[in-house]
Amino acid sequence: MSTPPQDPSPLPDAPLPASDARRAALLRELDRAPARPAGRRVRVLVPALAAGALAATVAVVGVVTQVVDRNDTGPTAGPTAGQPAVRPAAPVLSDPELDAVLARADEVGLQYRNPGFGPTDYIYTQSRVRTASGALATQEEWFPADGDGPVVTEVGGTTTESSSGATKQSGPIFTLPVIAADPTYYRLGGGVGTAENGPLALLEEIRKALAEQGDDSDAAVFARLRRMLRVGGHQHGQVRTWLYHAAALVPGVRYDRDETDVIGRTGVALTLTTDGVRQRIVLDPTTGALLTQAGSDDEASPAILRSGLTHEVGGPLVVYREPPERSVPDVSLPKKSWDPDASxxxxxxxxxxxxxxxxxxxxxxxxxxxxxxxxxxxxxxxxxxxxxxxxxxxxxxxxxxxxxxxxxxxxxxxxxxxxxxxxxxxxxxxxxxxxxxxxxxxxxxxxxxxxxxxxxxxxxxxxxxxxxxxxxxxxxxxxxxxxxxxxxxxxxxxxxxxxxxxxx
Structure with a gap:
């Protein structure tokens, strides 16, 4: 392989936004929703919250918008044509500490600046993993940004290639149905944060896509969100928090305050246990950075050390740089159309x-x-x-x-x-x-x-x-x-x- 990619700049700490009080009020209102009866999963419709309770979305790549709330579908959320707003099936995960953690992640995510990439580029991730023998090893992974091509993985000097699992799409590729059914970094980055693409809308489309594949269980939904993080969602700050908010809304998810990864780093986690299999998404409670995600406690559970965008396998990371001041006018037109000397x-x-x-x-x-x-x-x-x-x-x-x-x-x-x-x-x-x-x-x-x-x-x-x-x-x-x-x-x-x- 080429020279290892350089370290990206660390994410800065961010204060809690002023919206915490509104978040707490929203959580209290959700707590009053009727509990879901035991047995088969049912989707509960509850009346829409008062206008303005929380109406915000994450941003499209390169466009500054408001902070996302995991209990809102965006500016268009709310009843239309006499229909009630769709809310997640009870019980809804409600924890003030988690709400504060996600608020910090939102603020940090809004500071993300895309360094510029194309569909043929790669998402690079360096991790520490536990091998079958129990030893720790360094793993490097290059995932194609648009999924077109193999995933290249190197562990302990051995390089392997595997399928990305993505397929080429015709027509618009940044719509929620396409993103939910066939996630890639390129599609996630293009689809995050438009008015209709809030966390709840994402969950609904994931369920529809999984239903067509024969399993729309809560465990399968959570696993699809983990896959979105793996293909590079953790690299883009606004995509990352979009996925965190959606994961927190999956019925049965718990908030665990004390989780560690394979190298001993401590974080907080969103976890879901079904049929004895525990899935988890572990994040840094201050910066929102993804520490690890895994499908069970005995998986390799890669502890993410660094990640970024690169133009080629083994190449250096692309670093965001402030655009230089322009030396040319916005529109260069030396002579007017009526000037007989215009050329x-x-x-x-x-x-x-x-x-x-x-x-x-x-x-x-x-x-x-x-x-x-x-x-x-x-x-x-x-x-x-x-x-x-x-x-x-x-x-x-x-x-x-x-x-x-x-x-x-x-x-x-x-x-x-x-x-x-x-x-x-x-x-x-x-x-x-x-x-x-x-x-x-x-x-x-x-x-x-x-x-x-x-x-x-x-x-x-x-x-x-x-x-x-x-x-x-x-x-x-x-x-x-x-x-x-x-x-x-x-x-x-x-x-x-x-x-x-x-x-x-």
């Missing part, structure tokens, strides 16, 4: 906002749209990158190829109104377009250089290319040479009044 060569395409002649509604592919000024999506490029839509769950990522090609159309090609016999220059821009769950595509866009009401903006879409290393474009005079990929047949195109056509 397409003065545009800073890497830091420009303009309407795109593409349609992005289908999550599986981008298709050709209408020309500029007709209501297409707007791309706000900063340092050559734009997200469309910028606040979507699974946005299209546009990356500008820094090489811009220029050609000059003739008056015969674009019309006699071209000043001086030649039209202003056209800029040919190539955008790489990527989105999770969809093939890579490229858009080749022509920008008009003639000052006017739509300048600066794309005059037309030349081509959309799917797959491959990307198109190859060049220009000579009034002619554009285009190939879908290196070595592919070359087309020669010239401008016309509305776009491009093959050169005769």
């Amino acid at each position: 397409v060569r003065t545009l800073d395409f890497a830091n420009l906002e303009y309407e795109l002649p593409i349609v992005v509604d289908d999550p599986k592919q981008v298709v050709a749209g209408v020309d500029s000024g007709s209501g297409g999506p707007v791309g706000t490029f900063r340092d050559g990158v734009a997200l469309v839509p910028p606040d979507g769950k699974n946005p299209l990522r546009l990356r500008l190829d820094p090489t811009i090609v220029y050609l000059r159309a003739t008056a015969a090609q674009v019309g006699p109104e071209a000043a001086g016999g030649d039209a202003a220059e056209t800029a040919i821009v190539v955008l790489e377009m990527t989105r999770a769950g969809a093939p890579k595509q490229y858009a080749v866009i022509a920008f008009s250089g003639q000052p006017g009401p739509l300048y600066p903006g794309p005059q037309s879409l030349v081509r959309i290319v799917t797959g491959g290393p990307g198109p190859v474009v060049s220009a000579s005079g009034d002619t554009l040479s285009f190939a879908e990929r290196p070595g592919a047949p070359v087309e020669r195109l010239v401008r016309n009044g509305v776009g491009f056509e093959p050169k005769k």
Whole structure:
């Protein structure tokens, strides 16, 4: 293996938030709920709590929101259309000390800053485990962020690979049903904290997913939450506390104040014992960090020492760094559209906002749209990158190829109104377009250089290319040479009044 990953920065201590009083009031109200009769598990519906008792959720990656409460489904919680809110089946775990521990974990979780990762990266975890002989050994594990590929494990110098258990999904992958049925770090990070994704909503979807697999027992639900922690949920502070709150709501769960892991560290635990098998999630009561999770007392019970994101197996951890101060303006536009001296060569395409002649509604592919000024999506490029839509769950990522090609159309090609016999220059821009769950595509866009009401903006879409290393474009005079990929047949195109056509 490569050089061991570096230690991430320790999580800071966090004071208890002011919401503890509201939490205590909520717990008292839940204590007054009727007890569940013995026997088969039933789901109890109780009236919704008074508005404002606790309405908060964890945050989406990169978006700051309020602190989560484990007894709330989010801002949309509460009765709708005459239906009562769904509350967990009694008995509900109620312990003021646990409530305080989870409040601290919430506060620390909100301080988490994602260092940046992609679906092909890995979650690295270093642990101490007890081997079959009873000795302690160091274990390193690399779990693929999107589950696509094997889990790599190294113990005592021996490396093994095993299945991640995840499958590729088509369509939206950050919805609760997909996360509950097939959890990966990538999906968890994209789905945490949206309005409908509170801890109770997560539990409901887990039960539905497990019911389809034939076992929606409380033990199976708790085990699924433990799996979510294992695939990397413990690494992302807001995902971690989302899972803690959900685990505390599983019927039959106990709060144990004095638990130790295999290396002797003391923490507190959420435990569930069924049919003599004890599952536990042990956490640090101050920082909320996961110390260990296990399905029974005789398992290896890995004691987590450190974890983080890495781009490759054996590579260094990716560390969050504050973004540098920008040296370019938000939108670079040296000359106004009405300025007769405006030139397409003065545009800073890497830091420009303009309407795109593409349609992005289908999550599986981008298709050709209408020309500029007709209501297409707007791309706000900063340092050559734009997200469309910028606040979507699974946005299209546009990356500008820094090489811009220029050609000059003739008056015969674009019309006699071209000043001086030649039209202003056209800029040919190539955008790489990527989105999770969809093939890579490229858009080749022509920008008009003639000052006017739509300048600066794309005059037309030349081509959309799917797959491959990307198109190859060049220009000579009034002619554009285009190939879908290196070595592919070359087309020669010239401008016309509305776009491009093959050169005769």
